[in-house]
Amino acid sequence: MFENKDTFKATFLDRLVSMHGKEVQETTPSDQYQTLGCMVREFISSSWVNTTDFYEENESKQVYYLSMEFLLGKQLKNNLLSLGVYSICKEGLMELGIDMEQLEGKEPDAGLGNGGLGRLAADFMDSLASLNMPGHGCGIRYKYGLFEQKIMDGYQIEVPDYWLKEGNVWEIRKSDQAFEVRFGGEVHMREANGDLFFEHINYEPVIAVPYDMPMVGYHNETVNTLRLWSAESIMKDFELSELSNHNYHKIVEYKRRTEEISEFLYPDDSTEEGRVLRLKQQYFLVSASLQSIVSRYKKVHQDLKEFSNKIAIHTNDTHPVLAIPELMRILMDEEGFSWKDAWEITSNTISYTNHTILSEALETWPIELFRTLLPRIYMIVEEINERFCRDLWKKFPSNWDKISDLAIIADNQIRMAHLAVVGSHYVNGVSKLHSNILKNQLMKDFASIMPNKFTNKTNGISHRRWLLVANSCLAGTITEAIGSSWINNPTALQNLTNFSNDRGFQEDIAKVKAYNKQNLANWIYKDSGVVVDPSSIFDVHIKRMHAYKRQLLNVFHIIDLYRRIKADPNLVITPRTFIFGGKAAPSYHLAKDIVKLINTVADIVNQDKTIRDQIKVVFIKNYGVSDAERIIPATDVSEQISTASKEASGTGNMKFMMNGALTIGTHDGANIEIAEAAGFENLFLFGLKPEEVLRYYAEGNYIVREVYNQDPRLIYILDQFINGPLSKEKADFKSIYYSLLNHDEYFVLKDFSSYVETQNKVAHAYVNQEEWLKKSIINIANSGYFSSDRTIKEYGEEIWKIKPMR
The missing domain is CATH 3.40.50.2000 (Glycogen Phosphorylase B;)
Structure with missing residues (x-):
């Protein structure tokens, strides 16, 4: 990148002036960070293009890692170390009177994740690139991320985390590679020459615009891609009609509904509107990603029958599991495959990581909500369920309870973890203990009929x-x-x-x-x-x-x-x-x-x-x-x-x-x-x-009060919530008090x-x-x-x- 610190200093100073129109002593640390970041990204670009071309020329099998979260952290120091020029840049900046650590502090933490799920995805991106492995990420470009946590009088207050207010120096907008994602509407079915055709009409369109970020390998010139999707509105005939009728408010409502899809990570799902938005986010991610993956595949390969031999798609937890019916939709409705062939390709392409046994995280969706928002996808999920249940009937004739327990659709709910297991060729846990619990407890019945599908991959960090x-x-x-x-x-x-x-x-x-x-x-x-x-x-x-x-x-x-x-x-x-x-x-x-x-x-x-x-x-x-x-x-x-x-x-x-x-x-x-x-x-x-x-x-024989009554320390501690100093701090901790003494679900006492x-x-x-x-x-x-x-x-x-x- 730079032969020595003198070359770096000259290049940096020229770029600083051209970008900001100031002499170095007049620039701010933010100006300096933006300049250095742009220089690094542009240098990376040649290796980025070469990596992409190399994969295509060699027809490499590539993996796409679909995740609702990518908790990247700051990229400047990481990229400079990976390129092997951190010391040169730091020393050169020091001679210019600029503190590298101050510049690093000007980079915002990307608001693309919350916890371990997202950090795992980020570490996986690092390892894929550093190991020269053809692997890319697909996520959502959240405008505000989760939220910025303020503490006022001890209480958590949530405010928007506008991490993009000064832009993201590492991303490149690829508007020419945008795709349409469809919500709502109706699906019309017709038959011709013995084949069924499906037409989706009166839907609400959303444009998914990709922003690509480079994932830089360590000292190896490999640069993979993290593609993040932003939701944007599109001017269609109905909008032009509304404009002519002066119904501006309908257009504003539509734009608002569209843009909120990529505004916040994990919108509040305690309301119907929040649940709809979460499902929209999940389908938006997988539909845009799958359309992009198939489009890129077709530019290099002639035969989609070989798709699973050239493409692997991994779903990080249940959030992206709609990739299964979405790939089926693309293969059948757009590419003309039969159900049998589409299912073989799909199930051999997609794999699934389960990250929890908590019931709250094993997502389910009410049928009516799902069918209204995603009518064609619902039809496909329903058909997957019907065929799976017919297979179960052959294994467990007349055992309706067993079939109901394993079904993808039951009790007016769509069970996403069940869909993930049925539609993937591998299901893995993330530690030996967790994988054993999956096989022997949570998904015991699935493991009994699909024993070779379950495996363990203990997590790791970069x-x-x-x-x-x-x-x-x-x-x-x-x-x-x-x-x-x-x-x-x-x-x-x-x-x-x-x-x-x-x-x-x-x-x-x-x-x-x-x-x-x-x-x-x-x-x-x-x-x-x-x-x-x-x-x-x-x-x-x-x-x-x-x-x-x-x-x-x-x-x-x-x-x-x-x-x-x-x-x-x-x-x-x-x-x-x-x-x-x-x-x-x-x-x-x-x-x-x-x-x-x-x-x-x-x-x-x-x-x-x-x-x-x-x-x-x-x-x-x-x-x-x-x-x-x-x-x-x-x-x-x-x-x-x-x-x-x-x-x-x-x-x-x-x-x-x-x-x-x-x-x-x-x-x-x-x-x-x-x-x-x-x-x-x-x-x-x-x-x-x-x-x-x-x-x-299983046995329900944990008696909380016995533990509490036998330990004076617990009596003292819990008493603080009702009668002691803690109860006098203008805070009401009775919710904690009663949650423990009435249930203690997590065995704190x-x-x-x-x-x-x-x-x-x-x-x-x-x-x-x-x-x-x-x-x-x-x-x-x-x-x-x-x-x-x-x-x-x-x-x-x-x-x-x-x-x-x-």
């Missing part, structure tokens, strides 16, 4: 992003010890095991952690005014706010610890800083109450001078990827305490492990595999086992005693820094398995059947 980008100090220390081969071969991190008892290396690791903790402490003070002690244990719980992730369990421990300190003024504990971050869905009132509870407890604890700053509580507002990159390298203790069996995998646990934090966690998701890799003695596991939780659910006991072990272990650092190094050494490179290789070889293309 070790380049979470070490090279997020924790360059640790990455440099690792490279000094074992060389740089781990960057392309993350399993080489295993060589760090040889240094786990090396006092010199332990001290190096300790210095890196202390540096990162001081930086985080400085940022927390600047952001919130809270002073935290960098020498204290940084105990971190950063996740989407949800009852099953059990932020409540963590808060209960804090309240109990605070009670102990207040009860004994002479008590000395290992100082602890508890750090939370995460957003609650706008309509999820219990989760929003938990946000308020955390902030209320923080106010009480942080303002109490009598506890001598032994504990502090911090809530990071508007938590996102950039915050994670700052927090994770500074973490000592990683909270992975979801209810056993509920967290399919988790990827935060892997990021913390890779950065040397020790896990306190349940026997859930990938926690178990992390413990198997690093050794159970190098984690702190506690609580109910998955089989115990599932047994309680049941696991409390075990959690507190394990937290005490954590505090004692931290005192012995030599042993703690040994455990930390062993965790880092064994984190290479959890690289998304390994995960993507497994997907590529076993599900997608794609190969690296150099």
Whole structure:
């Protein structure tokens, strides 16, 4: 890209003047960021075009990863490191009096995701490109993303997150590759020469305009594509008619309905309008993506019968599962295939990842809503169901209950997870435990009749992003010890095991952690005014706010610890800083109450001078990827305490492990595999086992009041919500109080005693820094398995059947 820093400086200065018409000393950091970003994107463009052409010339099989979320984070540093020019650019800018970190701070976090689902998709994009594998992403270009989280008087307030207000330097609009997506209307069927033809009329059209972003491989000149769709209105005959009749308001309404499709991630589905919008988003994504994929395929290949041999389409959770009937529609209605041939192509093309066993996330749609909005797609889903049920009848004659349990359409609902299983050639879970639960519990009947369809692909994270980008100090220390081969071969991190008892290396690791903790402490003070002690244990719980992730369990421990300190003024504990971050869905009132509870407890604890700053509580507002990159390298203790069996995998646990934090966690998701890799003695596991939780659910014999009445600590804590200080903070925590005592669906009270006991072990272990650092190094050494490179290789070889293309 640039031969040296002098070449870079000359090019940068020329470009800065031409773009902004100012001398360098007059430009703002935003001007400078835009200039550098444009330079990098333009340099990438030649490799981007070459990669696309290379795939087409070699007729490579390509995978398209469909996801409602791509939580990318900032791209500037990542792209410069991948291109191998970060140091040149940083040094050149420094000589011009420009701070690279200030420029990096001007890039907004792309509002394209919320949690682990979206970050997984982003890490997969990184690994696909870095492994030279022909794989691309398809998503929605949300104008506002989820929302920006404000905290006012402890409460979460949602405001639009207009991350695109200054544009997105990495995207290129491709209006010439737009496609029409149809909603509503009627479908007319006619027969000719023994064939059925379907005509969709009186529909409401939406134009899907693609914005492409480059996904840059590490030091290899491979650049794949993330295609994001934006919804726009189209002037049709009916609009021109309305204009002539001066019915401007109808046009405005239509434009508004159209544009809201790509405005917000996960619109509130507590209303009928919200549910309609969610279904619109999902079909908009898959219809635009499938039309684009088929169109591109036809430019290179003659025969659509070979489609599944050249194209793999992966649906990331149930949101994009409408890809199944949409591909059927395209093949039958537009390409003239028979049902049999279209089904064979479709089912051999599409694969599906299940990310949860939570019923709320296993989407269902009311038939009437679905049929009204997507009439042709409903006809196809109905036919898929009819044919599937006929096959079931042959296997289970007269067993209506079994057929009803497995049917795609039942009880006036369309079950998207069932459609996904029936229409995909592979279904995978994302950890060994989760995949076993799918096969033996949640989808047991499907697995019994389709045993070869189910497989496991344990999640992974981009070790380049979470070490090279997020924790360059640790990455440099690792490279000094074992060389740089781990960057392309993350399993080489295993060589760090040889240094786990090396006092010199332990001290190096300790210095890196202390540096990162001081930086985080400085940022927390600047952001919130809270002073935290960098020498204290940084105990971190950063996740989407949800009852099953059990932020409540963590808060209960804090309240109990605070009670102990207040009860004994002479008590000395290992100082602890508890750090939370995460957003609650706008309509999820219990989760929003938990946000308020955390902030209320923080106010009480942080303002109490009598506890001598032994504990502090911090809530990071508007938590996102950039915050994670700052927090994770500074973490000592990683909270992975979801209810056993509920967290399919988790990827935060892997990021913390890779950065040397020790896990306190349940026997859930990938926690178990992390413990198997690093050794159970190098984690702190506690609580109910998955089989115990599932047994309680099946038998219904968990008596909450017995647990509550037998533990004075729980009585004290819950009493605070009704009669204690917490009830006097102008907050109503009765929803939390009654949700626990009446049901305790996620076993917060049941696991409390075990959690507190394990937290005490954590505090004692931290005192012995030599042993703690040994455990930390062993965790880092064994984190290479959890690289998304390994995960993507497994997907590529076993599900997608794609190969690296150099």
